[in-house]
Amino acid sequence: MTAEVGDDVMGEDPTVNRLERFVADMFGHEAAVFACSGTQSNQMGVRVHCLPGDELLINETGHISNFEGGAPAALSGVTVRTIVAPDGMLDVDVLEGKVRVNDQHYARTRLVCLENTTNLGGGHVYPLKQLQRVSDWAKTNSLKRHLDGARLFNAIVSGGYSAADVGACFDTISICFSKGLGCPMGSILTGTKDDIVRARRIRKLFGGALRQSGIVAAAAIYALENNVVRLQDDHTHARQLAAGLAAIEGIRIDVERVKSNLVFFEIEATHGLAIQLAGALREQGVLVGPMGGQRMRVVTHLDVTTADIPTAVDVFRQCMAQGFKDRPLAGSGPYSK
Ligand SMILES: *Cc1c(COP(=O)(O)O)cnc(C)c1O
Numbered sequence: 001m002t003a004e005v006g007d008d009v010m011g012e013d014p015t016v017n018r019l020e021r022f023v024a025d026m027f028g029h030e031a032a033v034f035a036c037s038g039t040q041s042n043q044m045g046v047r048v049h050c051l052p053g054d055e056l057l058i059n060e061t062g063h064i065s066n067f068e069g070g071a072p073a074a075l076s077g078v079t080v081r082t083i084v085a086p087d088g089m090l091d092v093d094v095l096e097g098k099v100r101v102n103d104q105h106y107a108r109t110r111l112v113c114l115e116n117t118t119n120l121g122g123g124h125v126y127p128l129k130q131l132q133r134v135s136d137w138a139k140t141n142s143l144k145r146h147l148d149g150a151r152l153f154n155a156i157v158s159g160g161y162s163a164a165d166v167g168a169c170f171d172t173i174s175i176c177f178s179k180g181l182g183c184p185m186g187s188i189l190t191g192t193k194d195d196i197v198r199a200r201r202i203r204k205l206f207g208g209a210l211r212q213s214g215i216v217a218a219a220a221i222y223a224l225e226n227n228v229v230r231l232q233d234d235h236t237h238a239r240q241l242a243a244g245l246a247a248i249e250g251i252r253i254d255v256e257r258v259k260s261n262l263v264f265f266e267i268e269a270t271h272g273l274a275i276q277l278a279g280a281l282r283e284q285g286v287l288v289g290p291m292g293g294q295r296m297r298v299v300t301h302l303d304v305t306t307a308d309i310p311t312a313v314d315v316f317r318q319c320m321a322q323g324f325k326d327r328p329l330a331g332s333g334p335y336s337k
Contacts, residue, residue, distance in 0.1 A: 003218030007211050008034070009204075015214030019221050023175070023188050026224075027167030031196035032188050034217055036208045038150045039068045041174035041189040043075050043206065044199045046111065048172060048191070049144040052077025055107035056146075057098055061088040061120040063148055064113050067334070075206065079107050088121010090114060091130055092137045099141045112138045115148040116155040116166075120291075123238075123262025125154075128161040135169035145169065150176040150187075154260040157231045171195065180231055180261055181223035182302045186216050227302060234261040237300040237309050244313030250320050263298040264291070272325030275335065279327055280319040286312050292335040 006012035016034050024032040035041035042064050046056065056072060058065050060082040064072065072078040085094040090112070100106040114134060118124045138145045147170045149155070156163060167173065172191040177183035189199050203209050242255040242263050253265035267277055274290035281288055289297040298312075 001215075003214045005212035005214035008213045009209045009211060013212065013214040013217070015221070016217040019217040020188070022221065022224065024190050026163045027173060027190050028164045029167050029173070029190040030193040032190040033196050033199050033203060034210075034213060034220075035174075035187045035189060035203060036185065036210070037178075038063075038148070038174055038176040038187045039071065040203070040206055040208045041187040042113075042146070042148050043068060043071045044189050044202045044208075045146040045172040045174055045191075046072050046078055046113075047076040047202045048195050048198050049111045049146065050076055050078045051108075051110075053079075053107055054110040055079045055081050055100065056111040056113055057081050057083060057090070057095060057109065057143075058113040059088050059090050059115065059118070059121060060084050061118065062113060062115055063119055063150065064115075066120065078111075081107075081109075087124040088115060088118030089124060089126060089130070090134060092133050095134065095137060099143065109141075109143065111144045111146055113146045113148060114170075115150070117151045117158070117260045117262065119150065119262065122257065122264050123260045124257075125158045125259045128159060128165055131166065131169045144171045146171065147173045149173050151179055151260065151262075153228050154180055154231050154235070157228065158235055158260050172199075177220040177223055180234060180301050181220070181227050183219040183223050184216060186213075186220050188220070230302065231261070233306075234300040234302070234304070235259075237261075237304060237306065238263050238298075240306075240309045241298060241300065241312060244309065245316060248313075248317050248320050251316070261300045263300070265296055265298075266294040267296065267320070269294055270325075271320060271323065272327070273329065275329055276324045276327040277319060279330055280322070280324040281315060284315040284319065286315045289333070290335050 003015045008016045020032040065080045099109045116126045177186040242258045250268045250271045274296045278290040
């Protein structure tokens, strides 16, 4: 609240400048630019690398292609080629053969987008070797490499590698401050000096150039200094929650597959739909995301304490035992229907 601020559109907000320098250095990139949201910083990345008529490669579960309102097409004239591969990840074996021949019939394959951790893919964490392998493959094929790192610090903490290790694998990286890092808002895009100069123009075009944004950049600096190491607690809580849920009749979950702060599982159809269970849980103060049909996602984060975990498990057990299949299909959000 006491952050020193200035006009960031003129490059004169000292707190934003400090955040951008701090993050760029951390990833070994030349520059960075603060953005309003992860959608905005991802789409700035897409537009930096691509021209209208270009194509990007992404896992079919990717946020950039599923949850950003059709932005690659709407904002940049970019077409998306989705690839089916497990856990929301991509590797060289599935990418091989997906680069189109340079011919007038085809879109120009220009960019490969990875997501780490994967969201819809299940909260999975890329091993560093795999990031490096895909990165080398992309370079060999003259493709640009963008990372949707909305939860990149969860991946870094869980994967045991460094920000610089990840930075070396990508041309641009987008990171969210408003997820597990706990900020009220904000994201950032890192990359080369030239790419970030262009990203700034694009941010302006997308309406994301802010004035006294130091007031929120200060929260991001605080989060990077104080809320990264503790992400391990969220992962521990996620595991504990998963173990608790696994013992409840009607819930199907593989505890071993929980790798970060996202816990995905399914409820048996005889009990009802995920949207109905979510409604029953909400009445008891447990907020979870129905993911369509039987699938659910629970997220642990810095507002969830160790003591909250058994409480949440108890509420789940109660709701599952009481039944909910006659509840109205009330709810909002992308999976409400
Ligand atoms: C949340 C998220 C984003 C960005 O979302 P915003 O709500 O626009 O900040 C991007 N990618 C992934 C994987 C996400 O989970």
